[in-house]
Amino acid sequence: xxxxxxxxxxxxxxxxxxxxxxxxxxxxxxxxxxxxxxxxxxxxxxxxxxxxxxxxxxxxxxxxxxxxxxxxxxxxxxxxxxxxxxxxxxxxxxxxxxxxxxxxxxxxxxxxxxxxxxxxxxxxxxxxxxxxxxxxxxxxxxxxxxxxxxxxxxxxxxxxxxxxxxxxxxxxxxxxxxxxxxxxxxxxxxxxxxxxxxxxxxxxxxxxxxxxxxxxxxxxxxxxxxxxxxxxxxxxxxxxxxxxxxxxxxxxxxxxxxxx
Numbered sequence: 001x002x003x004x005x006x007x008x009x010x011x012x013x014x015x016x017x018x019x020x021x022x023x024x025x026x027x028x029x030x031x032x033x034x035x036x037x038x039x040x041x042x043x044x045x046x047x048x049x050x051x052x053x054x055x056x057x058x059x060x061x062x063x064x065x066x067x068x069x070x071x072x073x074x075x076x077x078x079x080x081x082x083x084x085x086x087x088x089x090x091x092x093x094x095x096x097x098x099x100x101x102x103x104x105x106x107x108x109x110x111x112x113x114x115x116x117x118x119x120x121x122x123x124x125x126x127x128x129x130x131x132x133x134x135x136x137x138x139x140x141x142x143x144x145x146x147x148x149x150x151x152x153x154x155x156x157x158x159x160x161x162x163x164x165x166x167x168x169x170x171x172x173x174x175x176x177x178x179x180x181x182x183x184x185x186x187x188x189x190x191x192x193x194x195x196x197x198x199x200x201x202x203x204x205x206x207x208x209x210x211x212x213x214x215x216x217x218x219x220x221x222x223x224x225x226x227x228x229x230x231x232x233x234x235x236x237x238x239x240x241x242x243x244x245x246x247x248x249x250x251x252x253x254x255x256x257x258x259x260x
Contacts, residue, residue, distance in 0.1 A: 010043035037154035063230030079158030104231030117215030
């Protein structure tokens with residue numbers, strides 16, 4: 001694919017985010033490889049950097065077998081987290097800044113050491129982790145009506161919208177994240193329950209996958225970065241007036257409320 005087309009598609013997606021007006025499915029118009037889709041994603045992040053934003057972390061998507069099967073893929077994808085995408089409990093999320101949001105309960109890893117693949121293991125991730133936090137990823141699609149293939153979501157920054165962080169960082173000593181229970185509630189009703197093993201068998205395994213995947217491009221995970229490790233459950237749509245709470249065993253809870 002010509003670089004000019006990659007730049008144009010990245011600009012289209014960025015303008016869609018800013019305007020709140022989704023674009024047509026990219027893969028209906030172009031035949032994209034995953035590498036070309038990641039090139040579009042990188043151009044999109046460069047646009048954000050050029051507009052004064054900063055990268056504060058990375059996210060992993062498509063960690064569950066159900067989501068991989070739905071898109072016909074066999075591994076996760078990833079994207080970058082910019083500073084303006086991060087919110088904290090107590091801040092209302094404005095749906096006017098999003099297009100078609102859905103929430104996913106996740107564990108956020110905060111790194112105390114760099115991680116550079118290849119060859120990163122779960123043990124390396126655990127050793128490099130300062131602590132974990134309850135978090136909510138608000139995924140969003142700049143592609144109209146979520147009519148996406150894997151290449152569409154990769155190009156679109158792995159469909160990241162916002163993340164909401166708890167204020168509590170918990171050391172991981174003596175926590176087996178495979179068996180960590182999760183209850184997702186919307187407006188006081190239980191929507192889903194799950195355990196950490198739903199995330200590639202172990203949330204730290206997702207972080208190891210990311211470090212090793214990024215090594216192909218000589219990119220590492222950096223000390224202090226936030227790494228969103230992937231959803232415990234299927235994504236849950238939200239609308240104005242909704243309140244979402246995620247209760248994690250051992251590490252606490254996080255909530256988000258949504259306004260117009």
